[in-house]
Amino acid sequence: GVTPKIAPSMLSSDFANLASEAHRMINYGADWLHMDIMDGHFVPNLTMGAPIIESLRKHTEAYLDCHLMVTNPLDYVEPLGKAGASGFTFHIETSKDNWKELIQNIKSHGMRPGVSIKPGTSVEEVYPLVEAENPVEMVLVMTVEPGFGGQKFMPEMMDKVRILRKKYPSLDIEVDGGLGPSTIDVAASAGANCIVAGSSVFGAPEPAHVISLLRSSVEK
Ligand code: DX5
Ligand code: ZN
Secondary structure: OOOOEEEEEHHHOOHHHHHHHHHHHHHOOOOEEEEEEEEOOOOOOEOOOHHHHHHHHOOOOOEEEEEEEOOOOHHHHHHHHHHOOOEEEEEHHHOOOOHHHHHHHHHHOOOEEEEEEOOOOOHHHHHHHHHOOOOOOEEEEEOOOOOOOOOOOOHHHHHHHHHHHHHOOOOEEEEEOOOOOOOHHHHHHHOOOEEEEOHHHHOOOOHHHHHHHHHHHHHO
């Protein structure tokens, strides 16, 4: 079966203290650290790139789950691989013509490939990537428009999660955007097992409590 992965989004952390924020989340029980890489072009926000992943990698052995909200993800594969990224999730909207090459490159740089879909993109778009000879190992279903933390969860995206879970019982299915104590049950029961949560974790008085609540909802 699929195991829960709770991935605090470091987008909601104090970037000036990234290493201690990462340690804090791992100590609170996080499985992965979700790293939002944005280029100010695919999305209207600019965050971090390979130099910051490389700096953070020197301070932690944690799984760095990188989410590429960039127009040319292929350009980021080698730098992120060398920087020590663990997962590399690109958007299908940017990579319709070169996803095979992209997956191949991600794997050859020692990272785990994933594909993401924006709210307006239909779920069928990822089937060929999951069924390929050299497949993606995770599908990330966006539950907000990518670009910013702290937005409202879109429950209508759960149809995509249900369809994917039915079709691919052992696939890692990640959800990202607006996840927290009030939205986790609908996402977990739809079949999501990898849970990204930014503002709900970092904004909580007791983040460890939120992380364990998210985990127990997925385990139910
Ligand atoms: C949005 C990012 C998310 C974001 C989630 O574009 O992909 O990872 O940090 O933040 P919350 O959990 O606050 O919606
Ligand atoms: Zn993200």
